[in-house]
Amino acid sequence: MRRDELSKVILPEDRMPKFWYNVQADMPNPLEPGLNPQTHKPLTPADLEPIFARELIAQEVSTERFIEIPKAVRQLYKQFRPSPLFRAHNLEKALDTTCRIYYKYEGVSPVGSHKLNSALPQVYFNKMQGIKRITTETGAGQWGTALSLACKQFGLEAMVYMVKVSYQQKPYRRSIMELYGGSCIPSPSTLTASGRRAIEENPDTPGTLAIAISEAVEDALSRDDTNYSLGSVLNHVCLHQTIIGQEVKLQMEMVDDFPDIVVGCCGGGSNMAGIALPFIPDKLAGKKIRLVAVEPAACPTLTKGKFAYDYGDSVGLTPMLKMYTLGHGFTPSGIHAGGLRYHGASPLLSQLYHDALIEAVAVKQNQTFEAAMLFARTESIVPAPESSHAIRAAIDEALKAKEEGVSKTIVFNLSGHGQLDLFSYDKFLAGQTEDIELSKEEIEESLKYLPEV
Amino acid sequence: MRRDELSKVILPEDRMPKFWYNVQADMPNPLEPGLNPQTHKPLTPADLEPIFARELIAQEVSTERFIEIPKAVRQLYKQFRPSPLFRAHNLEKALDTTCRIYYKYEGVSPVGSHKLNSALPQVYFNKMQGIKRITTETGAGQWGTALSLACKQFGLEAMVYMVKVSYQQKPYRRSIMELYGGSCIPSPSTLTASGRRAIEENPDTPGTLAIAISEAVEDALSRDDTNYSLGSVLNHVCLHQTIIGQEVKLQMEMVDDFPDIVVGCCGGGSNMAGIALPFIPDKLAGKKIRLVAVEPAACPTLTKGKFAYDYGDSVGLTPMLKMYTLGHGFTPSGIHAGGLRYHGASPLLSQLYHDALIEAVAVKQNQTFEAAMLFARTESIVPAPESSHAIRAAIDEALKAKEEGVSKTIVFNLSGHGQLDLFSYDKFLAGQTEDIELSKEEIEESLKYLPEV
Numbered sequence: 001m002r003r004d005e006l007s008k009v010i011l012p013e014d015r016m017p018k019f020w021y022n023v024q025a026d027m028p029n030p031l032e033p034g035l036n037p038q039t040h041k042p043l044t045p046a047d048l049e050p051i052f053a054r055e056l057i058a059q060e061v062s063t064e065r066f067i068e069i070p071k072a073v074r075q076l077y078k079q080f081r082p083s084p085l086f087r088a089h090n091l092e093k094a095l096d097t098t099c100r101i102y103y104k105y106e107g108v109s110p111v112g113s114h115k116l117n118s119a120l121p122q123v124y125f126n127k128m129q130g131i132k133r134i135t136t137e138t139g140a141g142q143w144g145t146a147l148s149l150a151c152k153q154f155g156l157e158a159m160v161y162m163v164k165v166s167y168q169q170k171p172y173r174r175s176i177m178e179l180y181g182g183s184c185i186p187s188p189s190t191l192t193a194s195g196r197r198a199i200e201e202n203p204d205t206p207g208t209l210a211i212a213i214s215e216a217v218e219d220a221l222s223r224d225d226t227n228y229s230l231g232s233v234l235n236h237v238c239l240h241q242t243i244i245g246q247e248v249k250l251q252m253e254m255v256d257d258f259p260d261i262v263v264g265c266c267g268g269g270s271n272m273a274g275i276a277l278p279f280i281p282d283k284l285a286g287k288k289i290r291l292v293a294v295e296p297a298a299c300p301t302l303t304k305g306k307f308a309y310d311y312g313d314s315v316g317l318t319p320m321l322k323m324y325t326l327g328h329g330f331t332p333s334g335i336h337a338g339g340l341r342y343h344g345a346s347p348l349l350s351q352l353y354h355d356a357l358i359e360a361v362a363v364k365q366n367q368t369f370e371a372a373m374l375f376a377r378t379e380s381i382v383p384a385p386e387s388s389h390a391i392r393a394a395i396d397e398a399l400k401a402k403e404e405g406v407s408k409t410i411v412f413n414l415s416g417h418g419q420l421d422l423f424s425y426d427k428f429l430a431g432q433t434e435d436i437e438l439s440k441e442e443i444e445e446s447l448k449y450l451p452e453v
Numbered sequence: 454m455r456r457d458e459l460s461k462v463i464l465p466e467d468r469m470p471k472f473w474y475n476v477q478a479d480m481p482n483p484l485e486p487g488l489n490p491q492t493h494k495p496l497t498p499a500d501l502e503p504i505f506a507r508e509l510i511a512q513e514v515s516t517e518r519f520i521e522i523p524k525a526v527r528q529l530y531k532q533f534r535p536s537p538l539f540r541a542h543n544l545e546k547a548l549d550t551t552c553r554i555y556y557k558y559e560g561v562s563p564v565g566s567h568k569l570n571s572a573l574p575q576v577y578f579n580k581m582q583g584i585k586r587i588t589t590e591t592g593a594g595q596w597g598t599a600l601s602l603a604c605k606q607f608g609l610e611a612m613v614y615m616v617k618v619s620y621q622q623k624p625y626r627r628s629i630m631e632l633y634g635g636s637c638i639p640s641p642s643t644l645t646a647s648g649r650r651a652i653e654e655n656p657d658t659p660g661t662l663a664i665a666i667s668e669a670v671e672d673a674l675s676r677d678d679t680n681y682s683l684g685s686v687l688n689h690v691c692l693h694q695t696i697i698g699q700e701v702k703l704q705m706e707m708v709d710d711f712p713d714i715v716v717g718c719c720g721g722g723s724n725m726a727g728i729a730l731p732f733i734p735d736k737l738a739g740k741k742i743r744l745v746a747v748e749p750a751a752c753p754t755l756t757k758g759k760f761a762y763d764y765g766d767s768v769g770l771t772p773m774l775k776m777y778t779l780g781h782g783f784t785p786s787g788i789h790a791g792g793l794r795y796h797g798a799s800p801l802l803s804q805l806y807h808d809a810l811i812e813a814v815a816v817k818q819n820q821t822f823e824a825a826m827l828f829a830r831t832e833s834i835v836p837a838p839e840s841s842h843a844i845r846a847a848i849d850e851a852l853k854a855k856e857e858g859v860s861k862t863i864v865f866n867l868s869g870h871g872q873l874d875l876f877s878y879d880k881f882l883a884g885q886t887e888d889i890e891l892s893k894e895e896i897e898e899s900l901k902y903l904p905e906v
């Protein structure tokens with residue numbers, strides 16, 4: 001295949017990776033352990049078994065470099081994987097750059113985002129140990145959709161607590177979850193003590209991912225047949241997503257290329273981890289490659305947060321994890337990239353960021369929409385607001401290279417399409433999207449409430 | 454590749470067809486000529502040049518078997534083509550059938566449907582002769598979206614007249630057209646005499662495709678730099694869509710299979726033509742293959758209409774074409790498959806249907822939604838309401854084969870996804886979709902107003 005003529009690189013189905021890559025095998029500094037929220041002692045598997053499948057708990061702490069993808073999961077992956085790697089010829093032309101820009105397109109999955117990569121194995125491992133029902137939270141709705149579909153495919157029930165503001169702004173996300181057989185209710189709800197408490201404290205709360213997590217965990221704790229599932233942050237979720245970056249490496253090889261810069265948007269961190277972690281061994285081996293996480297200026301966890309132990313949810317039901325955090329009580333402003341509105345970042349990415357193996361930048365909302373518009377009008381695909389953060393940074397890197405008179409190979413993760421986010425584009429086109437940037441004072445205030453360890 | 458293990462058949466990019474297949478070279482009975490709406494004389498190229506590009510007019514009447522796809526169009530096709538052919542393993546299991554069911558998935562195009570296959574060459578040929586602006590109509594919005602994107606890619610202006618009821622029901626279709634740089638207004642509008650007349654006759658009209666076509670044609674006739682573009686019905690549109698069926702043939706070959714039954718939904722006819730026409734030579738050569746067009750019981754053009762000359766629009770600005778029609782004044786009920794709400798069927802398909810080379814069935818709305826739900830919950834993809842008609846018929850064929858104790862190979866065209874149609878699924882899930890079937894009397898009344906020739 002001649003590198004500069006192709007439009008997309010398709011990896012043959014039989015070359016789809018059969019193993020997930022576990023970066024814990026290669027990290028120069030291992031993760032600090034998660035802590036039990038009551039005892040503040042390092043977590044034991046027994047702490048997690050009330051809500052997680054044993055196999056997933058094992059993956060959470062494994063240091064095996066490669067973990068096999070079960071055959072049943074691979075079979076379902078093949079409905080949409082390997083996903084295409086596109087060369088952004090038209091975007092390059094529009095930018096008048098000599099950089100080569102590629103994007104890995106995860107929007108080809110039937111739910112329109114990368115989230116199914118982890119929903120399928122999570123449901124599979126739960127089914128294997130006899131679980132009948134899974135609870136979860138969802139922000140913008142991508143994760144809840146993926147979990148609903150995965151549950152349907154393996155014959156389990158799905159119960160999704162959806163952040164209220166998104167539930168109201170994106171009613172069709174609920175429709176699609178129900179279409180896939182899942183149940184979806186706005187959070188905070190009156191079904192759980194956590195939800196009732198949140199409503200009592202602030203009857204008009206727009207909800208947060210942290211509150212929805214409390215509700216879903218509480219629900220799972222209350223029933224023996226039910227486990228809980230998280231769509232980002234945790235090690236096993238990042239692990240499942242590494243199929244993305246592994247495919248990218250094989251696809252780049254097919255066109256005899258290798259990235260100088262790998263870019264992903266970053267909320268909890270799953271899609272960034274997915275594309276970036278498989279490049280960590282190359283980086284450790286001395287390759288000059290930059291791994292760039294892009295977060296919203298309105299929720300700048302890595303760039304402005306603190307590397308500390310914090311809860312994953314609002315009320316302290318989840319383990320405490322060592323991660324970059326803005327504080328578990330932080331309510332991010334209602335930016336349209338709902339999937340990036342989370343106070344913490346994955347412990348794996350946090351540790352790697354702390355060790356300078358990955359970088360992070362924060363970008364403002366209108367810049368991301370401008371990048372998304374240029375992308376849609378050149379590369380045809382309407383990107384999700386979350387993914388548009390990666391597009392923004394990829395464009396900025398190409399423009400910087402042009403200024404410096406150099407050519408770079410840039411690859412970014414287009415983690416999902418935006419066909420269910422047209423409401424947000426409407427607002428942008430009407431000049432009604434704000435550039436919210438969190439102030440130093442707000443961050444300091446929010447960080448006051450970190451748990452003491 | 455072992456046929457019964459694969460999930461999807463991917464045709465390598467370099468095997469993408471370089472020619473469209475023109476069925477006019479092989480039809481046992483040639484098409485009857487289109488007629489000038491004023492003189493009722495056979496159309497000359499000069500009649501069409503005020504609104505169509507010369508190259509497209511030539512394609513309209515060509516009897517060359519293969520017509521080359523321009524390189525610039527092929528380059529843009531490669532952003533989403535060849536499209537995958539999926540084996541519907543999970544659906545087969547749910548139906549407990551020994552039939553092999555495949556579907557060609559055109560929803561991978563960035564606009565989510567097959568419409569871009571014709572939008573790109575139409576805009577290209579117009580650009581080649583210096584046209585700066587293109588008008589069109591759109592029903593559900595798929596065609597208007599495709600034309601807006603194609604115009605953006607070739608640097609032309611797009612002006613879309615969207616059927617009012619759809620404009621109101623599907624506001625995000627307008628958003629996506631604007632995102633791609635197109636202009637979109639509800640039809641009937643006050644911008645044209647045709648629109649003003651329609652409003653005067655019935656201020657509350659929901660609009661029809663036929664009225665929107667009148668508006669778009671009138672607009673194009675009024676400006677020298679502007680041509681008109683149609684998303685279905687015409688021969689050159691069907692021609693462009695044949696890339697679908699040609700790919701299917703190559704993909705079936707890759708797995709050493711061949712269809713007994715080919716299914717497509719049918720409104721104007723473009724996606725049915727796309728998948729079915731390339732199989733006409735096989736049928737003529739004696740292969741036992743059935744080509745089945747599926748239409749809504751609420752708009753049963755082939756199964757209940759009359760094979761006669763009729764206008765393509767409501768007021769008689771377009772040429773008269775010999776086709777199956779329910780009468781150009783017919784206002785189809787507001788079924789959710791907006792793309793199938795058209796009074797006529799493509800002259801090519803009409804002639805082939807008349808000659809018993811293709812078949813047709815009509816299905817009711819709720820049956821199509823039931824099929825769509827089963828499909829989404831087994832094959833994961835949420836189908837467009839239009840495409841769900843094809844799914845319904847494919848399922849029915851599989852069930853019939855099971856009853857008869859035979860195994861068939863069935864392939865259908867999944868012409869688009871339904872992620873922008875969740876409003877319609879909501880209505881179905883709430884039990885609010887009707888089974889409208891057109892009565893004999895209504896059809897007779899509507900057919901009274903056919904033009905005399």
